[in-house]
Amino acid sequence: MNPQSLAPTDRQLDIPPVLRYGRDRILDAAAAQWPGSTIRIRGYVPSATSCVLRIAVGNTPFVAKLSLLGVSVSSVLRGTHGAWPEVLAAQEQYESGAGHLMERQALQYGLLASAGLGDSQPVVRDGVLFTRELPGRPLGAVVAQYPARTSRLLRGALRELNILTARPEALVLARAAGTPDATISAVFERKFGQSQRSDELLEQAVIRLRELAAGLDSPDVAVFGDLKPEHVLVGRDRYAFIDPALSVGSPVLDVAKLVSRLVLYLAVVPSSNPCRAMAGIDEAVAEWARHTAPGPHGGGRLWQLVLAWAMDTANILHTVRTAPAMMPLPGHLHGLLGVDHRVVLMLDRIARALEQNGDGGRAWATALSHTDQVLAR
Template identity: 35%
Template structure:
């Protein structure tokens, strides 16, 4: 038989059931090692595109367990980016012992923030076998409060940024105690890695294959292809400011408010060097997606976009007009890059991977998000003043919230 005429076998991708069963078993073993005499009750999985997250109880007290495989997202892993399941298990056995594993870096960052005191972070309870255990934080998240109290949006959005003021110092000022960065959560690095060269074009070509109807998918891919091409041409201006330590993953669902008069509590840090505007950009990007996904109505949309506008003005108020324009443009480009990063994560996710509720809602309104990205990147590419592009962005988000 002429085997050269046969098509090459499709690469084997890991099965979602195998991945989660393995993560569950590792989590159970890790919890037993850390609390050998405790009563351990496994709970439900928390949908995530990044890691296997399990809600559980230890002697009746709620905990969260996070298991990361090879430091990559579940989306990439389940798409076969790290090989088949046998290969992943072999590599994971080595990876969890590395001092630079994602779990060890995140544990170190939470402990660093605990010594710093502000911002206040959830407590790391321990880590073992590549599993990080953290306490459950009481109270509503920033995302929940924005929808419950949209009239207070300006203060609610300003609160976490105010807490980060103490963190935003050059890394050198922290000395040898500064933890290793988690650059995997960098907006710009993620964008560059994902859309670089031929592999980036192939990634765009495959978007939505398991998540969208064919006719819708073609339109979304074309809008995203244009937005990505424009964003790749933009360069961050050189601003008269040094890099500081940023929180790195500031989302409305990563900030909790335990009670009146108490500090907000942050979860899932991604500390990394960058400009302080990185944190503002991600907070605004994810707040805008929250509005489009939940559609709280015209009045709430106006109030929350008003809060976004207030935060932008406060962040840039003390700068000269020239530096302010450059700073606003840099922030807007990062905001749009982050939106591209997360919407393409949702679109590329295998159908077997459960998405967070907001992720599912964003996919239902992907046409709105991709149209927004297309129009705003086009405005920047055509040389419109950044203030005008931002105003157009807020108008589109308000419309999307209705």
């Protein structure tokens, strides 16, 4: 079992030196990539996964990212990969090996650009990935502000992704330079493969999900891999996608992550009408199911979608609960801590619904009704 799944240790690292290291590495790499240019920090981007900075090179805005050991910063800070000097030594080795995470992600960004889904001009220098800052507003923010547009926005984004993932080169890249560790099932296995000490209700839900997880389709198509609402940028007339984690898996994985994270986003970010947004999600998923799984298999796909949704929600809840207290998290994830008991209640209900309903349509309808647990303020 991967050590990343372990609970907080008593060897927790001091946070500021780790964040300073990330910043300095990024600035050094930028100076090497653009000698003679003025490089300025525009802001720190909180992330549980990597060190991310918004920078300007001259007047051009970039986003720069450094991964520590290809694992989450949160697990590094918890001390699961050893004391800081050990991490630094391991990092040097990690970056000297071919095909580390930032290199694979640069190739994946290249695929997105060739499909017209964001011309980020990725470049890796000294272990740091630089992408041009892409225009557009994050999908979650647009949905929260304009819930009546949810269905149209989601249908559009899923259509674009379907076209991308159906390209033969997407599957080739997913196999050759994918991110299999990041799929919902892989993360769930890492976090919950062994029983965890957590509150009883969450533990029961996880046990149910673990047993049901055997029913998830075996991998067969290319998936985008990390389809969170903040990874879809809504532009004037196009979408851009960021932070790909291309892998081979069930086609339900992308939609499941989008549904899971949109529900949680709406649970913590004010929206004039979250129920309207949920109705939009329902409509968009119905169209997706009709399109990707017509006929008698459609119900099975929906059941799988609900299962993957619940597994992803358990995953992110675990991430948030085990993050070191002072670690900077994106605002909406921080907000999750305030409603996490209601999320657990929703998970418990959805896991029971999956157990009782082999019929996907009914499991989906029941799961949607249980989102009331988290959307009610």
